[in-house]
Amino acid sequence: MTTLNGVALAGRDGYWDVTLEGARIAALTPSEGQGGGLLLPCFADAHVHLDKTFTAARVPSRPQSLHEAIELMAGDKPNWTAGDLRQRAARGLRRAFANGTKAMRSHVDWTEAGVPAALPVLRELAEEWRGRVDLQLATLTPLDDMPEVGARIAQEIAGTGAVLGAFIYRNEDIPAKLRRVFDLAETHHLQLDFHVDEGLDPEAQGLDAILQETEARGMAGRVLVGHCCSLSVRPEGAVADLLGRAAEAGMALCTLPTTNAFLQDATPDRTPRLRGLAPIHEARAAGMPVMLASDNVCDPFYPQGDYDLFDVYRMAVLAGHLDPAGWLDSVTETPARWLGHDFALKAGAPADFIHIAATGLDDALNRPRAARTVWRGGAPIPETSGDLA
Template sequence: MEPDLIIRCFSNPHFGTLMDVGIRDGKIIYLQEHLPGNPNALSAGQLIEANGRVLLPGLIEPHIHLDKAFLLNLMTKDAFSIEQAIASTLELKHSFTSTDIETRSIQVIQQAIANGVTHMRCHVEIDPIVGLIGFEVMLALKERYFNQITLQIVAFPQEGIAKQPGTEELLIQALQLGADVVGGITYQDADLQAHLSTVFNLAKTFNKSIDLHVDFSDDPSMLAILSIIRMTHAYEMQGRVSVGHLTSLGSLPYEEAQVICTAIAEAGIHVMSLPATDLYLNGRGDDHRHRRGLTPVPLLLEQGANVIYGSNNIQNPFTPFGTADPLDTGMLLAHTTYMGSKQDVVTLIEMATTRAAKALELENYGLYIGADADLVLFESTNLRSAFYERVPRRYVWKRGQLVASTVKQTTFYNEQVSS
């Protein structure tokens, strides 16, 4: 069977040689070493000469809030703490409309697609204030962009569950209507165990994964993660629980943190570092030697935990920054966790691809025969330069169909120097 598309002579960190890949009906059907002048080489309806450029599975954005993106210009004052960011968003949320949420979400989605993102997990606010308005927008966008990007929707109770009566009923409605993941937040409700019990019970009832906002603080006594580890085992949810932030863990002494990191790995809990937000809001109470406010990424990796990274927010009270490019987030994490070696770059790329796919429980993802042809070709023949320079994504494919292409052009105007 002949492919519809061949990408010839690409490089990838997990292959020791240049490779060719063939695609048909949205699937990878051929993957072989590139042999110049090979008389048995496949032909195709379309041929892309990669010329040694880096080809990766589509990038993954595993943690983002589309409904809260691009709120900077609507804010009445800046936010400088987690509490202020939550309060500012709560104020703005009263004016959210379907059209407003859709416009801001599409802006992020289109940026992400151009940056090579083929899968995205988005948390959407669900509470009596906004009801299911944002959730309904996400369902529509999931269908609208189905052929360009895969959206996973997390039903997220930002304001707490018990704290906002009626939220649990709305979460149930969202799950009945098609939410993919049950969300939770450990620092909003006074009764942590009741909050987590609600989340885990909903996940079991609807057979959904769990994605929690956890221990977003630099207070080392804030350790909801210990209850989450216990409940993950009790509910037999190993491999189906993700936690975002987890920054309190970074303030613990090494030996104590090491024990918890090992337990996280043993429970199969996926840790999502959100450095753009965590670095911006944490450590502000320190008057010297400011803490970085991150979960201890290298230690978690050493203990075998699956650690990935996400943008979290794009230009809003929690994070005034953001470009919807996962590699911008990865580069920030690399700087602040001392991950600058040759192997570190491979790990950081995996955190935005195969490691993230594991956390999102994606099927048919990757660069192998039978996988969906969700691919991105970088304008670089070197993985380190592709990552460090966040080079243009020359082509982005979703199920074998071209969905974005970016070309960067620079013109230099030099003065003529007479001899």
């Protein structure tokens, strides 16, 4: 039996003694001491791209828009052999694990008729990492390609726990194409995950079409929308109506502060005015589950990052004027629940958590280099957040 004395627990007042028995938390009791550090639940990263990761060094130039990044990424795809994909994706999983992530959803580009090379590689890695980083896959296909390849994709992933996804931004005939995507999800009992309105055009209304289908089909708890940058430049009244309906329909929102800050309103030799952060305060107030995620790491879409959700959260606290204590669940319990897990620190739960050498959450944010130790199964893991990849 091990006891961590006088620790601060995120979301709870005072200090606590946390008793571990084997691989589980036996008890949390108020402590008379303090100075034992800060405990956080493990992270859940609900939107990453393991197939693209760690390619930034191979890309010849810095993109100035989302579409330039897409073109640069396409230019690197001839390098995506099974060995290359495995090496890069495994590195991402190692970094996520060392930084405290316990569950992850990775998108997989799928634009061709056949199965992409990344899919079997990531399926193998998901099996190898099960219990350390539980990896769920979500296909990612341009909406315009879905009429041709959507049925093949849905059949391939049905029954595997994977998620059906599409990229939507200013496409022609969005409602009709989306109906087909939702038909596939209903037929094959799939969840949906959309990259939608990832730009600063106030006329972009992909989210509106997704919402209409979700409402009409009663698909509460099955539809996640990511990015939604254009909401930041649409009229506030229209946005409030959309978010209220989305909450009622049971949709969730995942915002990606690093990638969007890097790509949105990017013009050479000009300071960006607009950063593309979705209206997360308003979405949460409306009742939507809201989560933050790493998105791209060291690729043309964002050439930095380390699969460190605490770093993403720290950036979002600043960029989004977030209350730190009130928004910690956006990288822990909220995405964990959406991915089918419960990471809450409570008696009887697995002894999986993150220990930071800090007096509390504010202190941890103030000192990003404070020592961090990830505990899994009641013991510290040998890897640390500062290790070389």
